[in-house]
Amino acid sequence: MLQLDKLNADENNSLLEQLVIGNEDAFNQIYYQTNKNIYNAVMAYVKNKHIAMELVQQVYIKLWNNREKLKNVRSLKDYLFIVAKNLTLDHFKKVTLETTFFGELSLRENEPVSTIDEKIEQIEYDKLLMNAVGQLPPQQREAWLLINEQELSYAEIAIKMNISKLTVKRHLELSRKSVRDYLKSHIYTVITLPFLSILIIFFS
Template sequence: MLELDEQNLDDDNLLLEQIVSGDEFAFNRMYYQTNKNIYNAVMAYVKNEHIAIELVQQVYIRLWNNRQKLKGVKSLKDYLFIIAKNLTLDHFKKVTVEATFFAGLRLKENASENTTDEKIEQLEYDKLLNDAIGQLPPQQKETWLLISEEELSYAEAATKMNISRLTVKRHLELSRKSIREYLKSRIYSG
């Protein structure tokens, strides 16, 4: 048993060296050996196939893009699980921040009694939000409007825009990020 573990470790170390040197074949081999386990680990937390697939893709993209930094890594598989864990945690943080942000927007919209100051603030905020939406690239803007204003599903928006659901999702993520950054820069700068 110990000899088998040592053999696996030697194979992993050789694979790691080849990946560090930019060997795409070695990277592909490592991907096919590990992606199912990484997917299962991520899926256990996110419980959504599309999100799990996206996070797993990000794991391997991050690994490949940072391959020069892998020289000190002792266990490639452990390193992959750490990347997957960190990306999954980042995903949950992002979802929480977005949910809080948009819940706040809905609360502001639903407030029935506003004082004069609140009404003025709401008008200023609405103008900022419209300005933020206006500065988006065309497809991100269209996606935002279809999902947020017309309340279409990703599938409906994808059909209307003649693009994939994943592309709709990506445009929406980018538009939300851009709008958040725009609002933060305007609200907290003064």
């Protein structure tokens, strides 16, 4: 089996030409000849085989979806490594944003808001949280509000809602998951961080 760095120019051009017109055999050949090197490059930085496999899969999905735009690509090797590099950087950026965001959630309610930027961010966060709670099913929303705004106990909520404490617990588990997922999917509307600066010599 050929390795990525052994693809000669003629084969590179031939495969690209066939890929551009949607030839699945050409795509499969490119994949089997190059995926090992792309995986090793990504794995060198993410250090997690499952994440690396997912990113490699995204590389080839992007390759196939953008096949009609590859007419002017001169080097298949360079193109694949650039796509892999960009996807890896995006992965690290997303992880950094999520880690920063959720690491601050527990501090927001008790920390004083001092600067104008922090006040604006707090307002946007409050709006986002309100939207997240608003999209919950009625009983989950009621349980969420009773425990987070009125600070009632499970027993008090059970009496107020006329349900068992076990059902209260289930409503709260589901509501917390839904709110967390909502905040996670809208994270970029609250936090804006500089693009993660990572020097990846392997890709250069």
